[in-house]
């Protein structure tokens with residue numbers, strides 16, 4: 001992730017940085033400056049993002065860009081999708097992602113009902129390069145849900161060119177929103193077909209956000225995009241209007257919901 005107005009000053013590629021793994025964050029240093037790649041206070045944002053892209057467990061194929069501490073991956077796995085593909089660029093983080101995938105796949109292999117389920121790591125690759133390959137060469141498919149949480153990502157805005165390729169009609173996508181507490185106008189939201197859920201971090205017990213350079217406000221606006229299509233992937237049941245926040249989370253829906 002990154003804040004929209006924050007300028008990254010580090011030299012070279014993220015891939016070459018020596019990551020420091022602590023219990024509560026991943027950091028690296030460059031020229032005396034420390035950079036936070038991921039911090040555990042973001043868990044409520046990761047939880048809600050996982051809930052949205054998995055459609056509360058209805059989506060069976062999920063693509064995740066960026067493993068980090070694996071917090072969102074663990075939340076996605078709590079819904080046991082059939083396929084969870086993770087593209088992770090940094091080799092040290094990708095190694096950890098592979099340990100995570102091996103553990104999940106071992107658990108799945110123990111029961112007949114779950115034998116078909118898979119966590120698949122695309123290791124040491126940049127998602128943008130993989131998106132340009134055909135499916136046979138990338139190992140990707142078209143997914144029911146996509147969660148994007150990369151870092152200092154210069155190609156993020158190009159993701160829209162790949163939506164029809166990578167996201168099923170009726171599929172859901174969310175990404176790290178770097179805009180802090182600023183929302184686009186209602187007109188722009190409608191034009192882009194994106195709505196926002198308001199996540200109030202204090203309601204999740206986060207009274208003061210640890211120092212960081214990408215998010216400092218109590219409210220995080222989670223973007224919610226659903227690909228339109230001839231056929232809805234999921235028929236909502238009666239009374240089930242659309243996205244439902246996880247019970248007890250006290251979250252308000254902004255926009256069209």
Ligand SMILES: C[S@@+](CC[C@H](N)C(=O)[O-])C[C@H]1O[C@@H](n2cnc3c(N)ncnc32)[C@H](O)[C@@H]1O
Nearest residue numbers: 001066068069070071072089090126127150151
């Ligand atoms: C903010 S962390 C992800 C945090 C994760 N959602 C979690 O819950 O722990 C960003 C991750 O994206 C990875 N990353 C950065 N650029 C990438 C790219 N172009 N393609 C794939 N992964 C990338 C980083 O190495 C890092 O592991």
